[in-house]
Every structure is written in C-alpha cells, then in structure tokens.
Amino acid sequence: MSVRRKLIDVNNSPDPQKPLKNQKALVTGANSGIGEACALAFGAAGADVVINYVSRPEEAERVVKSIRQNGTRAIAFQADVSQEDQVQAMFAEMQKEFGTIDILVNNAGLQRDSRFQDMTLEQWNTVIAINLTGQFLCARAAVREFLRRGVVPEVSTAAGKIICMSSVHEVIPWSGHVNYAASKGGVMQLMKSMAQELAPKKIRVNGIAPGAIKTPINRAAWATPADEAKLLELIPEGRVGVPDDIARAAVWLASDASDYVTGTTLFVDGGMTLYPGFATGG
C-alpha cells in the first residue's frame, strides 16, 4: 500500500480518535509529569504502552491501571535508562510481552542545578548520563527492532517513530543549569543526526521542546503565586503549560498524520523562545 493511500486511510479512518491503534509504545520516565501524560494519551489513542520508571513503582502501577481501564495493554518496567544492561532487559521484556516496538518516547530526564563554580562532576555526569546517554541507549535498542521488523503498512507508514523529549533549553542558555542545558543541546543533535541517518529506512525521529510545564521537576518555579507571576514574565501566552499540552503534540508526532515530519523540534512553550523581553524593548 502506498504512503499516500495509507494517509487517506488514516484521515478516513472509522476510528479517527485512535490514531495509534495496534501500535506498541515505550515511554521512559512515565510514572509522573510529561511522561505520564504521554503514556495516558498514547493509551487513549489506541496504543499498548510500556511504562518505564526508576523509582516509585506505585505511581507506575497507577498509570498502568488507568491505561488498562481505557482498553489497551500496559505494563510497568523498572530500568535506569543510563544503564545498558537495564535498557536491554527492558526492551527484551517489551519484545516478549508486546512482540515489537513502534514508538519510543525518550522522556526520562532530571535536573541537578548548581552555580557553575560549585557544580560537582557527579552533578554533571548524572545529568548527562540520564538525559543524553539514556536517550542514546533507548533509541539504539528501538532502532535495532525497527530495522529488523521494517514497515508494516497496516500499522503505520513508518518503520518506527522516536520522540526525544528536549527542552526550550536546547536553544536558550540557562545560567545555574549548564549541565541540563548542555544535555538538551546534545539531545537536539542526537535527534537530528539520527533523523538524517535513518530517514531512508522510514524511521522518523523528532524532538519536543517543552517550555515551563507544571511538573515535579520545576515545582519551585511556580509553587507560590509570586513565583508563578515571575515565571509568567517569560511566557507570552500568559499561562504555565500542563503535561497534556505536550502529550497532544507527542500523539501527533507518533501518528501517521506527521508522516513527512522528521528531524525537527516542535516547541511547545507558549512563546517562551520568542525573546519575550523584546516585546517591549529593543
């Protein structure tokens, strides 16, 4: 079936609410925040989902339960994405349970903030290991399976889709967070270089760059009304984002509706990257 034919099928699908029907997705760091929202949205869009987590298994189980209630399959799997053996074990389990993988959301990430002169090597290494090396290890495992299996036209026009969760800080420098900004700049080039290399194999790789989204990672930035007001000075749309803002973008990038999109970062940031200081200055 040609790509064009398949797109027409998608648009005329009897079930347009389920653009990820019969697809198998793995979302890393899926027991809270943006990862949880993506996992729930993928389940609602018809996908079976592996919920990766590293701590707090009860939260992973809550996400699993909620997806199952919607009628698709879900399992939780504990793995530190920076550890090669744990990533391999997770993909082996997914293969055993679901038979393959169609969509990877490289979402697991963290911050270890510090003034530059005080930043320890451990703070640097932890952030690079989880945010960047973790994305490499999971993407490599997913790509090996995409290449082995190839395109299955009834499932998707692509052999596989990878979504790299980046940040506005892939382009906005961030004082006090150089390890984090460096990791996200790295994610951008990891994503683009993979996209260039793998496009001929019908594997699409894209990034999402969230701005300030209300999740545990940045609670201090919006915890009090005064904090939130200060944060809003950086957001032209005048609201802090919510995880569903990102999940909706992720469903689109994972679906055949974005068949011709690869190697791009979709900024979902309420305008944070629009140099808000220049709205009144310059």
Ligand code: BGC
């Ligand atoms: C960071 C948040 C921050 C946001 C906007 C995100 O990538 O994880 O802590 O609020 O960027 O600066």
